[in-house]
Amino acid sequence: MNQLVINNVTMRFSGVVALSEVSLNVNQGEIFSLIGPNGSGKSTLFNCINGFNRPQEGSISYNDTDLVKSAPHNIIEAGISRTFQNIQNVPFMTVLDNVLLGAHNRIDTQFTLKRWFLPGNREKEEAMALKVMDFLGIVNYESKFMSGQPYGIQKLVEVARALISQPRLILMDEPAAGMNEQETFEIARIIREIREKLSITVLVVEHDMNLVMSISDRIGVLESGEIITIGKPEDVKNHPEVLKAYLGEGFDA
Ligand SMILES: Nc1ncnc2c1ncn2[C@@H]1O[C@H](COP(=O)(O)OP(=O)(O)OP(=O)(O)O)[C@@H](O)[C@H]1O
Ligand SMILES: [Mg+2]
Missing domain, CATH: 3.40.50.300 (P-loop containing nucleotide triphosphate hydrolases)
Known part of the structure; x- marks a missing residue:
């Protein structure tokens, strides 16, 4: 348990x-x-x-x-993953890329480079990000820039980033x-x-x-x-x- x-x-x-x-x-x-x-x-x-x-x-x-x-x-x-009291989003990145930041944390530093050369990894992570964003009702924001998004959306992006590591x-x-x-x-x-x-x-x-x-x-x-x-x-x-x-x-x- x-x-x-x-x-x-x-x-x-x-x-x-x-x-x-x-x-x-x-x-x-x-x-x-x-x-x-x-x-x-x-x-x-x-x-x-x-x-x-x-x-x-x-x-x-x-x-x-x-x-x-x-x-x-x-x-x-x-x-175990978490969200933060103060919003930690990167304003000049898209909503999708902000969510994907949570997937990067899963990868041990020594595998980071290898990971970027492994075909299909980005696709798999994107698919997971979109699934999580769909679950939270923010999938339509995928390609929008984080900057200027309403506060409620920003908070949900935080939740999505925590959920992407399953x-x-x-x-x-x-x-x-x-x-x-x-x-x-x-x-x-x-x-x-x-x-x-x-x-x-x-x-x-x-x-x-x-x-x-x-x-x-x-x-x-x-x-x-x-x-x-x-x-x-x-x-x-x-x-x-x-x-x-x-x-x-x-x-x-
Ligand atoms: N890195 C740190 N260095 C020094 N003091 C700290 C540090 N982090 C927390 N504290 C102190 O520990 C105490 C608890 O802070 P904490 O942020 O955990 O409270 P909180 O219950 O989350 O408050 P809030 O509801 O305002 O978010 C406070 O006195 C705070 O100033
Ligand atoms: Mg606190």
Whole structure:
């Protein structure tokens, strides 16, 4: 069974303790949301899972892979990909080429050159990119330049880039940030379809409480680098610390 196991992870940046003894598991097929105030350590936890940050203490494993000891491209090989809180698209490239950037990460650096000479590789990757873009409803943007595309499209290109490596687990850092109500509704549908149609486990960081409550099987709450509770949406939204942190932000409790 595919499972992400995070055990007692502590991550410090000189004086700042970004994560303190964080433990949580994400089960295969789950939509698990991570919530918490700004600076509580959500993105840092993603960075620890995908190998950008190395926690000083604790362990993170995905099935048989020790993620703390793995390089980011090996973590993609192990079946985990991610989107970023701040859009990482290249404006002067086409939408298709932006999506294809995610396929390049699958290739070990020593094979990069060989790969470009292997006939059919580009075609195979393009076919996969178009399939993923079709799934997300952005296939018509294929040859358009990234620059000037609406924000909602840019966010979906990020998702496409993460999906092209055919992950078993996707980490999505604030997929609905900056989106209007209609786009947020659409991203909720897409997240459910990623799980249901593509059988990909989803770990999502989000501030939009209505979105989180509507899509999640379980929710973990981070505050000042510590997990304060993990549970089903109905339990988490009635947790006293969560009510204290989010009351007045207008989510439909
Ligand atoms: N590379 C870094 N160097 C130093 N401090 C860092 C670094 N990355 C994160 N931090 C600090 O770690 C803490 C957690 O930051 P993080 O970005 O994980 O929060 P977050 O929960 O994702 O916040 P937000 O909701 O605003 O995105 C913050 O105090 C931040 O300043
Ligand atoms: Mg963040």
